[in-house]
Amino acid sequence: MKMYLSIRHMIYQIRKNICQVGLLVSVLFCSMHSVAQVKQDFDFDVDNAALDVVGFGSLPALREHVSANYGDASLVFRYAILLTNAWYDATAAYHPTAVGVYSHLGRRPQSEATNRNINIAVFYASYHVLNSYMPTYKPTWRKLLLDVGLDPDNNSTDITTPIGLGNVAGKAVVAGRLNDGMNQYGDVGRTFNPTPYADYTNYKPVNTAYKLKNPSRWQPDMQRKGLGLYKIQQFVTPQFALAEPYSYEDPRDFEMPPPHNSNHRNRKAYRQQAKEVLEVSANLTDELKLKAELFDDKFSSLSYSVASNTTARNLPLLDFMQFEFVVNMATFDAGIFVWQEKYRYDAVRPFSAIQKLFKDNVVEAWGGPGKGTVTMKGRDWKSYLEEADHPEYPSASTCFCYAHAQAARLYFGDDNMTFNLTYPAGKSRIEPGVTPAKDTLITYNTWSKFAEECGQSRVWGGVHFQAAVDESAEFCPMFGNLAHDYMTKLVNGTAELRAPSKGRDLDTLPERFKFTKPSDKDDDDEDES
Structure with missing residues (x-):
């Protein structure tokens, strides 16, 4: 076993050096x-x-x-x-x-x-x-x-x-x-022309890509997919909220507080959180851009953290299998809960709020790949990262990283981690040839800092408001605890054999939260555009 570990450590160091001098075509290969x-x-x-x-x-x-x-x-x-x-x-x-x-x-x-x-x-x-x-x-x-x-x-x-x-x-x-609620074969509710992972919850957005009817609610964005080719977002797999978790019984046992700042009738707070995103957008550095890209890619961030710490900790193969499983269990089970809350609150993304609030006003912000900070009309603002295909609140990436980090901390018994990833000059995914201006090393020594900056990267990338990050950071280490507890039972042999999974019924989805006036009048049907 010692020979195995020393050889793997040597191989890791060679690969690490190759990555750091930028000889591989893709940072992902190194990661x-x-x-x-x-x-x-x-x-x-x-x-x-x-x-x-x-x-x-x-x-x-x-x-x-x-x-x-x-x-x-x-x-x-x-x-x-x-x-x-x-x-x-x-x-x-x-x-x-x-x-x-x-x-x-x-x-x-x-x-x-x-x-x-x-x-x-x-x-x-x-x-x-x-x-x-x-x-x-x-x-x-x-x-x-x-x-x-x-x-x-x-x-x-x-x-x-x-x-x-x-x-x-x-x-x-x-x-x-197979039948865990994710609709893998696309046959839930239909006999012909199955569509894998298709939504069967009948979710429909309040807003369209063309009209922001309710500024508190999620608006699907129109995103470029090729030369002259665009797509309108659909809420990706809302049925994830109905999937069977590994480490707890029912996500309905948990609930996050409402995103009150995303209620457009709470005008001061609604405007303030949008201004905070604009301010960050105007002050992006190469390092912040790279970290936003890093944590947007779940393999370059989360998977690399597993690979690098497997080697740094000299984990034998059996221990590696346990470590990989427990951190992925933490993120998967956290995701089920997050999707439940996204379905519940259906909250607006920053791009919709900013384009509405500052439509004809001049704002200072990132102006697009290679443009740096510019002045523009609010209606032209875009986030540095492309928004994921689901509502804003809570932040899924933040939740994943905090659950992942907590599971890792508990597995190893300390907060120490090894994470060193070099981006060669010009190897940004969003600003290729421009960012970073010089080779840039991203390094983390603790799981706590790793999770914290993962969360903040969603604000740096312009795809989340701060409240969505803060609430996920507070709530989601719990899923690392739950995964660790179940993993302990598996490893000590006391866990019972699990029956085939079964997704929950549609009627267990949460009621849609109502952003209301002080008079409690529901504004979902009011045209605010």
């Missing part, structure tokens, strides 16, 4: 602890199948099929939780006491708990999850196994072997989460 292609010389006794092959090998398909910038949280985190759940369940039998979530596969002798066996189990478990989540890429998933000398057609269910453990555990996770 994912990967080289420019899936390793053809994968060593089952030394390497980590999850990081070195499965993680990197699935990213191009995820970018193409699911999320172009890895920012669509509900879909990206479901991918992550399915994979890491399968990795954990497939390897639990090699731990002295651990049991899986959706399969209890007995105990293997400690003499069999080798890196080779653990890696083989991970490959086969991953194969089933990837085929279920992105079935159109089956040839890609077959190649992942073939390239390391494994047979994707080996369907053994002999749980005395790593292949059998991987097959049985992977299939159990797929079956266990």
Whole structure:
């Protein structure tokens, strides 16, 4: 094991140095602890199948099929939780006491708990999850196994072997989460022409992209998708609020306070929070822009924090599987709650409020890629980041980062972390060739600072008001606690075998919050444009 750790540490240092001098085409490759292609010389006794092959090998398909910038949280985190759940369940039998979530596969002798066996189990478990989540890429998933000398057609269910453990555990996770409320196959409420992950809650926005009827409510934005090609936002997977959590029973047990500052009838506060976003926009630095981009990309931020701390802490493979699973559980379960609250409050994004309040007034703000700070009419203002496809309150990214950080703190028993990521000059995603002006190192030494700046980056990026960040920061470490508690039961072997998940009924969605006048008159139907 010591030889394994020293070799992995050496490999990590080499890759870290490559990333820091900017020799790789993409910062993401470095952030994912990967080289420019899936390793053809994968060593089952030394390497980590999850990081070195499965993680990197699935990213191009995820970018193409699911999320172009890895920012669509509900879909990206479901991918992550399915994979890491399968990795954990497939390897639990090699731990002295651990049991899986959706399969209890007995105990293997400690003499069999080798890196080779653990890696083989991970490959086969991953194969089933990837085929279920992105079935159109089956040839890609077959190649992942073939390239390391494994047979994707080996369907053994002999749980005395790593292949059998991987097959049985992977299939159990797929079956266990298939009907978890996310509508994976798009067949909820329809027989023909299924649409995977389609909304079945019948959510409809109060506003349109063309008219802000109610300035307190979310307005879908019109976003550029190509030369002359634009899309109008839809609330992405509002049914995420109905999904079954891992670490608690029901998100209805929790509720955030209302976003009173987003009530446009609370005029002073409504205007003040918009002015705060404008002020930040006018004072963006290269560092703030890069941090906004970093935390917008959930793999470059959250996944890299796992990879870098796995190496820094010299985690053995079994411990890595636990760590990956618990932080992804924390974020996934936090997301279910956040989507419930987004559905409840349906709150306005900064771009709508700013364009309404300062429509014909001159404001000072960021003027677009490469433009710096300029003066413009309020109606022309745009946020540095593109808004995600869901209402503003609470901040999902803030919640994810605080849940993730708390789960990591509890797992390691301290607040220390290792995070060093260098952006070469001109490698900004939003301002390529311009930002940063020189190589810029982003570093974090504590999970607390990592989570804090993750939250603030949503204000720097112009996509959230401060209140949405503050409330998520206060509330969401709880989901790290809950994930840690459930993970403890899994590892000590006291957790019961989980039945296949089932999403909640539509009538359990919260009532839509009413932003009211002092007279309590509902203003949802009043034309305020």
